[in-house]
Amino acid sequence: MSQLSQRPEHPVVGEVHPHESAVGHVTGSALYTDDLDRRMVGVLHAYPVQSTQAHAKILNLDLGGAYRVPGVVRVITATDIPGVNDQGAKHDEPLLPVDEVMFYGQAVAWVLGEDLEAAKAGAAAVEVDYEPLDSLITLQDAIAAQSFHGIQPLIDKGDSQAALRDAAHVFDGEFEFSGQEHFYLETQNSLALVDESGQMMIHSSTQHPTETQDIVSHILGIPAHRITVQVLRMGGAFGGKEMQSHGYAAVAALGALLTGRPVRVRLDRTVDITMTGKRHGFHASWKAGFDDDGKILALEATLTADGGSSLDLSEPVLTRAMCHIDNAYWIPDIRVRGRVAKCHKTSQTAFRGFGGPQGMLVLENILGLVAPQLGLDARELRRRNFYVQGQDTPYYQPVRHPERLEAVWQQLLDGAEIERREAEIARFNEDHEHAKRALALTPVKFGISFNLTAFNQAGALVLVYKDGSVLVNHGGTEMGQGLHTKMLQVAATTLGVALDTIRLAPTRTDKVPNTSATAASSSSDLNGGAVKDACEQIRDRLAQVAAVKLGVPSHEIRFSRGTVSTLGGRESISWKDLVQAAYFQRVQLSAAGFYRTEGLHWDVGLMRGSPFKYFAYGAAASEVEVSRFDGSYTLRQVDVVHDVGDSLSPLIDLGQIEGGFVQGAGWLTLEDLRWDTSDRPTRGRLATQGASTYKIPSLSEMPEVFKVSLLDKAHEEGAIYGSKAVGEPPLMLAFSVREALRQAIAGFARPGTSVELASPATPEAVFWAIQAARETSKLVSQRSS
Amino acid sequence: MTAKTTPDSQCLITVNGTVREFTGPTHTNALDFLRGEGLTSCKEGCAEGECGACSILVARPDGDATRWTAMNACLLPAAALDGQEVVTAEGLGDRTDLHPVQQQLAERGGSQCGYCTPGFVCSMAAEYYRPERAAPTGTLPDVEDTGEQHCGPNGFDLHALSGNLCRCTGYRPIRDAAFALGTPAVDDALAARRDQPAPTVATTDLSRPGTPTGQLGRYRRPGTLEEALRILAEEPEVLPLAGGTDWGVEVNIKGARARSLLAIDRLDELRQLDVTDTHIEIGAACTLSELERGLQGRIPLLGKLFGQFASRLIRNSATIGGNLGTGSPIGDTPPALLALDAELVLSSASRQRVVPLADYFTGYRQTVRLPGELITAIRIPLPLGELTSFQKISKRRFDDISSVAIGYALTVEDGIITKARIGLGGVAATPLRATATEMMLEGRVWEPETIRAAARVMGEEGTPMDDHRASADYRRAMLASSLERFFAEQLQETNLLKGEGT
DSSP, X not given: OOTTTOOOSSOSTTSOOOOTTHHHHHHXXXXXXXXXXXXXSSOEEEEEEEOSSSSEEEEEEEOHHXXXXXXXXXXXXXXXXXXXXXXXXXXXXXXXXXXXXXXXXXXXXXXXXXXXXXXXXXXXXXXXXXXXXXXXXXXXXXXXXXXXXXXXXXXXXXXXXXXHHHOSEEEEEEEEEOOBOOOOSSOOEEEEEEOTTSOEEEEEOOSOHHHHHHHHHHHHTOOGGGEEEEEOOOSXXXXXXXXXXXXXXXXXXXXXXXXXXXXXXXXXXXXXHHHSOOBOOEEEEEEEEEOTTOOEEEEEEEEEEEOOSSOTTHHHHHHHHHHTXXXXXXXXXXXXXXXXXXXXXXXXXXXXXXXXXXXXXXXXXXHHHHHHHHTOOHHHHHHHTXXXXXXXXXXXXXXXXXXXXXXXXXXHHHHXXXXXXXXXXXXXXXXXXXXXXXXXXXXXXXXXXOSSGGGOEXXXXXXXXXXXXXXXXXXXXXXXXXXXXXXXXXXXXXHTOOGGGEEEOOEXXXXXXXXXXXXXXXXXXXXXXXXXXXXXHHHHXXXXXXXXXHTSOGGGEEEETTEXXXXXXXXXXXXXXXXXXXXXXXXXXXXXXEEEOTTXXXXXXXXXXXXXXXXXXXXXXXXXXXXXXXXXXXEEEEEEEEOOBSOSOHHHHHXXXXXXXXXXXXXXXXXXXXXXXXXSTTTTOBSOOSTTTSOOOXXXXXXXXXXXXXXXXXXXXXXXXXXXXXXXXXXGGGHHHHHHHHHHHHXXXXXXXXXXXXXXXXXXXXXXXXXXXXXXXXXXXXXXX | OOOOOSGGGOXXXXXXXXXXXXXXXXXXXXXXXXXXXXXXXXXXXXXXXXXXTTEEEEEEEETTEEEEEEEEGGGSBGGGGTTOEEEOHHHHOBTTXXXXXXXXXXXXXXXXXXXXXXXXXXHHHHHHTOTTTTSOTTSSOOTTOOSXXXXXXXXXXXXXXXXXXXXXXXXXXXXXXXXXXXXXXXXXXXXXXXXXXXXXXOOEEEEXXXXXXXXXXXXXEOSSHHHHHHHHHHOTTOXXXXXXXXXXHHHHHHOOOOSEEEEXXXXXXXXXXXXXXXXEEEETTOBHHHHHHHHTTXXXXXXXXXXXXXXXXXXTTOBHHHHHHTOOTTOSHHHHHHHTTOEXXXXXXXXXXXXXXXXXXXXXXXXXXXXXXXXXXXXXXXXXXXXXXXXXXXXXXXXXXXXXXXXXXXXXXXXXXXXXXXXXXXXXXXXXXXXXXXXXXXXXXXXXXXXXXXXXXXXXXXXXXXXXXXXXXXXXXXXXXXXXHHHHHHHHXXXXXXXXHO
């Protein structure tokens, strides 16, 4: 066991604790950014003027009408920006457009009013003259027009061409699938003011306060040390507040700078959904070769991400998609090309999984499609292709612990009584003409760490006060995922104090600087390492003091649950007394902690290296029932086995697994982004722009039976207290729902039929798949040797 | 503008036991009012009654007692709460004294980001206090169930949470928290409050500056139907407002502002339910939830509809008359009411007339209702057709708008279909009856061959369109497959009955 992964006796990590803010949540006393403006006086409210064109030149912007509305204080346009007009990091996304709008709904100007009603009326009174330009809305249109931006990476390992030439079975096809709206319940919002010390104080709902600080810095043209960003907590984020939140914070800060008053920017749902980026939809063209046993021999694919109007995080999303096209399967010869399409829609961004789900979906779709052609059960086809020891990924990283795939799979087969239930399902399908059931299993292997090595660092600041109470600051943000709960447990474990001795402060850039985004599932790994480092520094100093007091060498001092004792516990002193004694001995009671993940390297040019510290594994079994009449379906049962290492906080991890699964199922089955692709004046407008038209899962989509278990014997050497990241990987367990639907649809066709299924697999999509399945089995293409 | 000094111009609302005065513009919704009062547990997630993050408890009448009723604060005008009692998550419990609902949710991991949580707390508390919940089974027919089990061992009906969205948890811990609830303690003040009458309905007349340009907005709640009809006759620009679940969306999302609103949802005359030998007459201002309870399963087709109509939160506000008053082609009651041969009673200050629902809709959101007229009642003639079904085609089962909705009421005597009524929604600019299909069924033998022949006609009914909910082809396909599904359903029901008989 490494020092990082080793747990002391009686650790607080591993215990079941509810979310640290649970009591605040249920009583409504937990505050969010938008609860703060009523604590201030003179707050101005902002509302955007949104583009009514998908792509156009701005000929004239007439603000006169807005200023005639009583209560309108200021209208902000591009000319008001003192620094660099860019809300991203790629210089392709102006905070406010100078002369060209790039998507329907883009903010052209912001109106500040004494209240929201005035700001809205002011925004409606701004007149914009446009000269419409040609626009590309669909991914197909962008590909046809060869409209791409950013890098075009290539993974090329072995000789895929030769392998495909020699393969016994070769299939090819195309697959396009939808993106996903984050639909965090709390929309984007920020509140900025020039505070009593003259600095720009920004409260923001963001996953990446340091980047907010950076972007506000270049937009305002002031150094970072004059800007502080605080994140209390977020009402959900899911990647949607990793990059997309910065512009709104910048508008608030710019407004505060221009008016000298606090400025609140809160997007209502319609504005949020029409302005902010979403999960990338992808197009894939592919060709795959198999041998007679169903082993994958080679894969060639071109992945095109629907990037929208600017790059945002599209390049790293694409990179992760390409690095996950293998999912859990060994592909000896592989060639994958990646592109980002540029079109006139919102700028698509990070979303839980960050491209991983899209890459994996491509291969899972292939396996689901070709299994009947290979004469194999899809479950068996998947298992035969699992990685084994000694194999490496398409980007040459050795796959560590591949045996866990087999272990997860077996634990699932046994625990969920798969074979018994498959027999039951077969009987049900015999007896039922109008409804069919199916059960599908899919695995997940997900790489943990930021692909870009530099991001894999974190800081913490731990303060012990004279009364023994402890304040922990770290660079991660809380969006509901339970990071703060885990950090409290890590600090309590390392310092050997009770959980209630510690308070966790809101995330602030003036406490811990230069942080990475709370993203890539890695925040517990990174911030946990930093918190542990800071706590260890303090603990080691205190151990010296205790050693003298208790008369033993300092390495024989143990800290546990508020008591500091010698080995065997013969002599002891309370934590509180020890802290006080240390103070009087002039021992420093605070420490800055730092952590960086060792052993990572990545060459983005070659798409080669070892970008991931480890892989998280899991598998799910989903059982569905599908109705022939309308394509509607129910999710009857879901069983999950997931590898979280030695869990830091089991209730939190369970919540991440279940919540990720349902969110993934929403993406794959229900959530249906529709854009106006017509030539009407509303071309490019998002048609599903609210909760009434964009449906996320409700209680009615929850599996009737939902059982989650954690993989046994799962200690992870390379991570904090033996744990593993859990934020993103479970989302991809939901492939099992899609594959179960495919198999249930096949129940309406003659055996051996390959079922094409759209994504999302809405009832309508399932209905048409059933219609097609009933007619005939359609092969994409097949060649047998 | 100087405010009038009559008592009517003051709007006092009891929130968590404290009287607070609402002084904002009349378009202000209860959500913004409560947040303005510092009660930030009430959250805006969507502002269109879909997410439930703003769910609050309102004391509503239940006979001589009070029922804690969960509603979307975003769709409820603050002025509608004049003289009423409201409880928010803050009022249910605090850090040192959690309410049982809060306790269960907190302990079981029912919150992650916590933003939707206070809304879940309120919706769950309403169900916790539902008087029938703990009663022995059988006292209340499970009229809204569409054949699926939604109740926990403690009687908790998950439909209570159908209007609340959570993006984090996947719902399992929320369900478990709901099913773990016991019964209220003997000293539970909110439980005891149920035994007292609900607050009386205040008459209200507020005139307030509304928009930034200073235009006045007026909100009136008259005391009698007569007065309401008089106002409508004299001031044709007045907008009558019942549950307001449609209007609230217009206000919040589309920025609609009415100069003058007339609240009619609490008028006694519109809230009666009469059963005679020849018909059932439903007061137009009965909410869907009140009807669910009041009808006690007497109209099985409506029983099949209720559970599929929006969410519990919406059904607690929305009225049956309002669902017809909007004239929407995708309302869920018209297809069912058309199949029931319903008639509308339209009243004005000068006259009353009865119009068959089939003649009521004239175009997209157009009806025969004249300015100055109100829908006062819906009449459903007896006897009812025996074979009924409500088929709602939508992406999501809870709280979605239908792409196609079909209501069936058939009478079969000695194997012959003697009467067929089929109501359709979502396939034309108005709800309509599938008259050609009905003709293909009436007088024929109730058998697969008849169904197959009629299904071909059914597939040609209406003029379906493409939109973001569904394609025109899918809508046509749903019409075409509907009869076969109906036949299969009836066969299954018959088999179940037979099964029980032996």
